[in-house]
Amino acid sequence: xxxxxxxxxxxxxxxxxxxxxxxxxxxxxxxxxxxxxxxxxxxxxxxxxxxxxxxxxxxxxxxxxxxxxxxxxxxxxxxxxxxxxxxxxxxxxxxxxxxxxxxxxxxxxxxxxxxxxxxxxxxxxxxxxxxxxxxxxxxxxxxxxxxxxxxxxxxxxxxxxxxxxxxxxxxxxxxxxxxxxxxxxxxxxxxxxxxxxx
Numbered sequence: 433x434x435x436x437x438x439x440x441x442x443x444x445x446x447x448x449x450x451x452x453x454x455x456x457x458x459x460x461x462x463x464x465x466x467x468x469x470x471x472x473x474x475x476x477x478x479x480x481x482x483x484x485x486x487x488x489x490x491x492x493x494x495x496x497x498x499x500x501x502x503x504x505x506x507x508x509x510x511x512x513x514x515x516x517x518x519x520x521x522x523x524x525x526x527x528x529x530x531x532x533x534x535x536x537x538x539x540x541x542x543x544x545x546x547x548x549x550x551x552x553x554x555x556x557x558x559x560x561x562x563x564x565x566x567x568x569x570x571x572x573x574x575x576x577x578x579x580x581x582x583x584x585x586x587x588x589x590x591x592x593x594x595x596x597x598x599x600x601x602x603x604x605x606x607x608x609x610x611x612x613x614x615x616x617x618x619x620x621x622x623x624x625x626x627x628x629x630x
Contacts, residue, residue, distance in 0.1 A: 466488050466491065466492070468481070468484050468485060468488060469481070469484075472593035472594050472595065473592070473593070473594070474594060475543050475545065475551035475553050475585075475587045475594050476540055476543050476553065477594070478587055478593075478594040478595065478596060479540065479553050479555065479585055479587075479596075482585075482596055483538055487533075490533040490534060491533050493533070494531055494532060494533040497530075497531040498531050509524060512524060520629070523629070532561070534559065534561040535559075535560040535561045535562075536557050536558065536559060536560055536561075537557070537558045537559075537560040537580070538555060538556070538557050538558075539555060539556050540553060540554070540555050541554045541555060541556055541582075542554040548589065549588055549589040550586070550587070550588060550589070551586075551587045551589075551594065552584060552585065552586055552587070553584070553585040553587065554582065554583070554584050554585075555582070555583050555584075555585070556580050556581070556582055556583075557580050557581050557583055558577065558578070558579070558580030558581075559576075559577050559580070581601055581602060582601070582602035583599055583600065583601055583602070583613075584599065584600040584602070584610055585598075585599045586598045586599070586600075598612055598613070598614055599612075599613045599614065600612055600613065601613055
C-alpha cells in the first residue's frame, strides 16, 4: 500500500578513517558492474572489505531506485487511492524515494586478536550524508549524528582468511549492552503486533 520507504543502510566510505566519499553519479541507465577486491588477510582488512561491500550495496540500491519511474504505481496503491479521502488519501502522496546513497564515516577503534582463529574489531560509525537544505535537526538528532554508533565485529579465521561471524551494535537500553545484528536462522515469529493503517 505504501510503496515509498526510506532506503536501508547506506555506506559510501571506501576505507577506515577517510573522509566520506561523494555518491557516485548515475544516469538511471544500467551501470557497468562494480568490482570489489576481497582482502581478508587480516581482521582490519576484512572489516574494510565489508564496508566496501556495504557501500556498493547502497550504490546499487540508488541505481535501482533511479530506474523505476516515480509515477509508477502499484495496483494496491491505485485501489487504496480510489477508496480514500482526506488524510488517508494525502498519505499516498508521500515524497518519492530519495534515490540517494547515504554516506557514513567509519573508524576502527581497536583490533584485538584473541587467538589464532578469533578476533574482535571495535569501530565507530557516524552518519555523514549532508543534511538537506531547509532541514533542521533537533538537539537529540544532532547528538546522534555527532556521536554515531559503536559496532563490535567478531571474526573467525578460516584457513588463511578472516571472515565476519557476527556483529553487535552498542545499545543504551535494555539488559544487554551489545545487541547482535544478525539473528542467524531464527524461527519464524508469531504475528502479535498491529500497526499502521489497517
